[in-house]
Amino acid sequence: MKRLLMTCAMSLLLVAGAQAAGxxxxxxxxxxxxxxxxxxxxxxxxxxxxxxVVLLNFWASWCPPCLREMPSMERLRVKMAGRPLTIVxxxxxxxxxEVKAYLSRMKLGFPILLDPDGSNTRRWKVFALPTTFLxxxxxxxxYVLTGPTEWDEGEALRVIESLLAxxxxxxx
Amino acid sequence: MRFFGFLLLxxxxxxxxxxxxxxxxxxFPATGTQLLLWVASERGRAEPELLAAxxxxxxxVEAWSLxxxxxxxxxxxxxxxxxxxxxxxxxxxxxxxxxxxxxxAVAVARAAVPLLRAAASLEPVERQRLCVVLLYPxxxxxxxxxxxxxxxxxxxxxxxxxxxxxxxxxxxxxxxPGLLDHLALHGATVSAAVLESLREGYWARETPTEFExxxxxxxxxxxxxxxxxxxxx
Numbered sequence: 001m002k003r004l005l006m007t008c009a010m011s012l013l014l015v016a017g018a019q020a021a022g023x024x025x026x027x028x029x030x031x032x033x034x035x036x037x038x039x040x041x042x043x044x045x046x047x048x049x050x051x052x053v054v055l056l057n058f059w060a061s062w063c064p065p066c067l068r069e070m071p072s073m074e075r076l077r078v079k080m081a082g083r084p085l086t087i088v089x090x091x092x093x094x095x096x097x098e099v100k101a102y103l104s105r106m107k108l109g110f111p112i113l114l115d116p117d118g119s120n121t122r123r124w125k126v127f128a129l130p131t132t133f134l135x136x137x138x139x140x141x142x143y144v145l146t147g148p149t150e151w152d153e154g155e156a157l158r159v160i161e162s163l164l165a166x167x168x169x170x171x172x
Numbered sequence: 173m174r175f176f177g178f179l180l181l182x183x184x185x186x187x188x189x190x191x192x193x194x195x196x197x198x199x200f201p202a203t204g205t206q207l208l209l210w211v212a213s214e215r216g217r218a219e220p221e222l223l224a225a226x227x228x229x230x231x232x233v234e235a236w237s238l239x240x241x242x243x244x245x246x247x248x249x250x251x252x253x254x255x256x257x258x259x260x261x262x263x264x265x266x267x268x269x270x271x272x273x274x275x276x277a278v279a280v281a282r283a284a285v286p287l288l289r290a291a292a293s294l295e296p297v298e299r300q301r302l303c304v305v306l307l308y309p310x311x312x313x314x315x316x317x318x319x320x321x322x323x324x325x326x327x328x329x330x331x332x333x334x335x336x337x338x339x340x341x342x343x344x345x346x347x348x349p350g351l352l353d354h355l356a357l358h359g360a361t362v363s364a365a366v367l368e369s370l371r372e373g374y375w376a377r378e379t380p381t382e383f384e385x386x387x388x389x390x391x392x393x394x395x396x397x398x399x400x401x402x403x404x405x
Contacts, residue, residue, distance in 0.1 A: 026318075029318065032318070060341065060343075062341035062371055063341075063343075064378075064379060092343065092346065093345055093346050117346075118345065118346025119346075121343075121346045122346050122347070124317065124318065125316070125317055125318050125319055125320065125321070126317060126343070127312070127315040127316075127317070127321065127343060127344070127347065128315075128343050129343045131317050133317075141318065144317045144318065146317060
């Protein structure tokens with residue numbers, strides 16, 4: 001009972017904290033279709049990441065707040081190495097050349113997907129950049145954040161840990 | 173005698189009020205047959221916007237420049253644009269048309285809302301004589317992730333010719349077709365052009381690219397090019 005109360009209190013704190021940082025909690029909303037190609041031209045869908053918590057970030061190389069948060073996403077990737085978290089950055093409505101020009105200056109270890117015609121941007125109803133969706137291991141949307149954050153610390157990290165904590169102990 | 177005194181006072185008061193209803197704006201006179209009305213965005217008017225107005229006047233295109241946040245002492249927020257008096261804007265458009273010149277009105281970002289609402293309040297014949305250019309217009313009522321966008325009701329725009337200029341490097345670019353559909357639903361005749369390699373408000377960016385700096389110095393040329401290519405008469 002004590003443990004249950006503690007868990008409830010922690011969950012409440014997490015939700016309150018997440019909202020304070022701008023994270024909007026969603027009640028396990030089904031995700032729209034993701035249909036994109038990576039930089040090598042290989043097709044990618046959400047099914048490729050099933051079983052892991054997914055941080056799906058919509059960004060563009062011309063968007064200063066997007067670029068500001070990129071290093072923290074890379075630090076998060078390093079910090080979470082070996083854990084079931086996938087970071088995916090989907091570039092919105094730019095050419096592969098524009099994306100590659102940015103990536104030649106900024107080395108990132110997580111997958112970059114392309115959305116040159118903006119069709120994924122429209123399907124996910126993204127109106128501002130950056131916008132980030134946090135999906136649980138079942139592929140359901142649990143949190144949305146419009147605007148940048150520092151992903152490897154504070155509330156962002158706590159929200160991600162809360163989603164990882166839902167996985168069976170051996171998977172975390 | 174007293175009656176005529178009151179009558180004269182009434183006429184004077186009405187004419188003052190009519191003048192007071194016109195939003196405070198800057199005029200850059202020119203002798204040509206074109207008049208361009210510039211409505212700055214909710215962020216206020218930046219120096220390159222004034223430069224463009226001066227450059228247009230030097231080429232014979234008269235320019236009237238309105239900064240709604242300054243004219244109405246409004247905070248520099250998108251929602252402020254929804255508070256700009258539509259009747260004042262309509263009076264401003266009528267005053268421009270009364271000059272006898274061909275009038276094109278340009279509105280930036282959320283300033284599209286009071287301009288379109290003013291256009292909707294014009295008589296149909298007045299509206300048909302107006303050309304409206306919208307630079308990356310924000311016509312959303314709500315736009316939340318994962319939900320279809322909800323656009324503002326603008327009133328009837330039948331007969332109005334609208335050209336949208338959308339910078340390529342903008343989160344709104346993928347949504348341009350939906351925006352054009354919304355304007356067409358209100359009766360406007362719409363067309364659009366994408367401004368390549370530019371961001372929204374490129375003339376007032378904190379960290380502009382070299383191309384944006386160059387383009388902000390030749391906004392007059394961009395506007396004339398677009399107006400001529402469009403051919404709104």
